[in-house]
Amino acid sequence: MSTKWSITTRLTLLFALVSSGVLLAFSTFVISAIEKHFVEQDKEALQGKIVLIESAVRRLSTPEALPAFSQLLHDAFVGHDDLMVLALAPDGSTLHVSTNIIFPVDRARQAASAQRTGTFDWREGTRIYRGLAKAIPTSIPDAGPMVVAVAIDLNHHSNFMARFEKTLFALATTAALACGLLGWFVVRRGLAPLRLLKEQASNVTASSLDTRLPETSIPVELTGLVQTLNQMLERLQDAFNRLSNFSSDLAHELRTPVTNLTTQTQVALSQPRDAKAYRETLASNAEEFERLSRMISDMLFLAKADHGLMLPSTETIELKQEIDELFDFYDALAEERRVTLTVEGQGRITGDRLMLRRAISNLLSNALRHTPTDGRITIRIQNTGARTHVAIENTGQAISPEDIPHLFNRFYRADKARTHTSSEGTGLGLAITKAIVSAHRGNVSVSSRAGLTRFDLVFNE
Numbered sequence: 508m509s510t511k512w513s514i515t516t517r518l519t520l521l522f523a524l525v526s527s528g529v530l531l532a533f534s535t536f537v538i539s540a541i542e543k544h545f546v547e548q549d550k551e552a553l554q555g556k557i558v559l560i561e562s563a564v565r566r567l568s569t570p571e572a573l574p575a576f577s578q579l580l581h582d583a584f585v586g587h588d589d590l591m592v593l594a595l596a597p598d599g600s601t602l603h604v605s606t607n608i609i610f611p612v613d614r615a616r617q618a619a620s621a622q623r624t625g626t627f628d629w630r631e632g633t634r635i636y637r638g639l640a641k642a643i644p645t646s647i648p649d650a651g652p653m654v655v656a657v658a659i660d661l662n663h664h665s666n667f668m669a670r671f672e673k674t675l676f677a678l679a680t681t682a683a684l685a686c687g688l689l690g691w692f693v694v695r696r697g698l699a700p701l702r703l704l705k706e707q708a709s710n711v712t713a714s715s716l717d718t719r720l721p722e723t724s725i726p727v728e729l730t731g732l733v734q735t736l737n738q739m740l741e742r743l744q745d746a747f748n749r750l751s752n753f754s755s756d757l758a759h760e761l762r763t764p765v766t767n768l769t770t771q772t773q774v775a776l777s778q779p780r781d782a783k784a785y786r787e788t789l790a791s792n793a794e795e796f797e798r799l800s801r802m803i804s805d806m807l808f809l810a811k812a813d814h815g816l817m818l819p820s821t822e823t824i825e826l827k828q829e830i831d832e833l834f835d836f837y838d839a840l841a842e843e844r845r846v847t848l849t850v851e852g853q854g855r856i857t858g859d860r861l862m863l864r865r866a867i868s869n870l871l872s873n874a875l876r877h878t879p880t881d882g883r884i885t886i887r888i889q890n891t892g893a894r895t896h897v898a899i900e901n902t903g904q905a906i907s908p909e910d911i912p913h914l915f916n917r918f919y920r921a922d923k924a925r926t927h928t929s930s931e932g933t934g935l936g937l938a939i940t941k942a943i944v945s946a947h948r949g950n951v952s953v954s955s956r957a958g959l960t961r962f963d964l965v966f967n968e
Contacts, residue, residue, distance in 0.1 A: 514701075515694050522690030527683040534679050538672060545664050546637075550626050553639035556590065556657045559583075561643045564653050568646040577603040589660045591636070597650040608636065608658065615640040615656040628661070635661040700725045704733065716744035761802070764795040805935040808942070826854045826888050826897060829864055833871055845881050852888035854895045856966045858947040866943040867897070869936040870962050874901035877960070897964040906955035914953055915941045 512520075560580070567576055573596055580592050580603045591605035593615055604610055611629050618627055618640040628637050638658035645653055704720055711718050719740060720733045775788040827850060834841075834848045841848050856863070867886075874884045882902040889896040906914070913919045918934040944951045949966035 515691065515698060518694040519687055519691040522694070523683060523687030526686035526690070527679075530679040530682055530686075534672075534675050537675065538668070541671065542668065545668075546626065549637050549659055549661075549664075550639065553626065553637070553657050553659065556592075557639060557641050557655065560592070560594075560655050560657070561641070564643040564645055564655065566646065567653075570647060570650070573602055589663070591638075591658045591660075593640075593654075593656040593658075595654040597645060597647065597653055602653070610638075610656065610658070614638075616654055619652075619654045619656070635665060637661050700729055704729070704736075708736070711740065713747065716740060716747055761799070764799050768792055768795050802935070805939055808939055820859050821857055822860060824856055824858060824860055824863060826856065826895070827852070829860070830867065830886055830888075833864065833868055836868075837871060837875060840875060841884075844875065844878070846875060846878050847883040849883065850886045850888070852890075854888040854890040854897070856895050856947065857968070858966075862943045863947065866940040866964075867899070869940045870899045870964075873936060874899060874960075874962075877901065878903045893968045895966045895968070897966075899962045899964075901960055902958055903960065905957055906953070906960055911953055911955065915951070 563576065563579060567573065577594065580594060584590055584592055591608040591610070592603060593610040593612070594603040596602040609631055614627055614629065615638065619642040626637050626639050628635060636658045638656050640654060640656035642652040642654050707720055719737050722730060722733050725733055771788050771791055775785060830850045834850065837848070878884055878901045884901045887898045915937045917938045941951050944964055947966055949964060952963050954961050
């Protein structure tokens with residue numbers, strides 16, 4: 508199972524690793540620079556000795572002077588225990604060599620013959636030496652050059668570098684640990700607003716959804732996160748309120764038919780009755796059952812709408828044709844109430860025919876219910892490019908301005924004094940209409956002024 512590390516731990520480790528890498532690179536650079544400095548310093552010292560010896564070599568004019576030259580080198584470097592000299596006569600024999608070192612003669616010859624200006628290093632036992640060789644011509648007739656090599660013991664350099672590296676890496680390790688500890692402290696301080704948000708968010712419960720996270724006391728980088736969380740809380744609060752209201756309204760709406768059924772059944776059973784009385788009771792109960800069935804069906808439809816209503820099928824719908832067929836269905840009721848039905852314009856949309864007919868039918872039946880005798884209902888269809896506009900107008904008493912914002916809420920009725928009858932709807936018709944229009948990428952609105960109420964449906968292609 509993978510281990511979950513906190514942000515503090517991750518950032519602290521990252522900070523420690525980065526600082527360790529930087530300190531390691533810096534230490535490596537410093538050590539390299541010091542070693543390079545020692546090489547240059549040693550080379551400069553050896554070149555100085557070579558120059559002194561070269562002056563003496565060039566003054567040699569006879570072979571007989573070579574032994575004296577060897578003694579001269581011996582006397583010249585007495586007391587310089589860290590400096591060694593090798594001199595090879597023109598004939599290649601060893602003329603002089605320091606007694607405390609074994610010179611690599613072959614490497615000295617190679618370095619001198621190649622006329623290299625760089626030094627060469629070699630190890631003898633536990634000691635390291637650095638040498639510089641040069642072929643120097645003499646004044647002896649018909650004699651070749653003399654190979655002279657000087658070398659110094661690097662033991663003191665090695666000891667110094669070993670102590671320096673040990674000290675430097677100890678300091679680098681201590682600094683890396685200090686950086687890690689400092690990084691942990693900085694990260695803890697930097698993430699303090701997140702811990703504050705966590706504490707405040709933990710106080711949000713179902714009974715305190717109105718709590719909002721503060722946006723003024725947090726860093727700029729977290730402002731967007733806090734705003735998003737507050738917006739989420741607003742949506743949750745709105746959904747919770749709507750769910751609570753819906754549950755309350757549902758209980759209230761279901762209580763009435765259930766109470767009616769219970770009362771009628773208890774009355775019917777309270778004493779013997781004839782078959783006609785029982786049939787009347789059963790007929791009344793059937794009406795209540797039908798109302799309950801419609802309400803349950805509508806609630807299931809709205810539940811689907813809350814989770815993103817999907818259109819069962821899509822086809823091209825001629826709006827005028829659908830409205831004419833609805834007029835044929837409601838014609839008898841309209842004629843009985845002496846209400847004139849009129850449709851104007853043409854238009855088409857793509858969607859589900861039965862769902863769209865249900866939405867318009869809800870609005871049309873609602874208009875018929877509130878249109879007075881000798882009134883009129885007019886449906887206007889207008890197609891403007893990518894939009895199709897359907898307006899349903901009916902004459903009659905205007906809707907109160909305080910009721911308009913709530914008309915599409917579930918179980919909302921503008922007339923609070925109205926009692927439920929079998930002919931009434933479930934109070935979900937307008938909510939279903941809004942859900943259907945939204946599923947067709949449209950929106951619905953309502954306006955009402957003196958003597959005229961209008962529902963506008965706008966569909967976007």
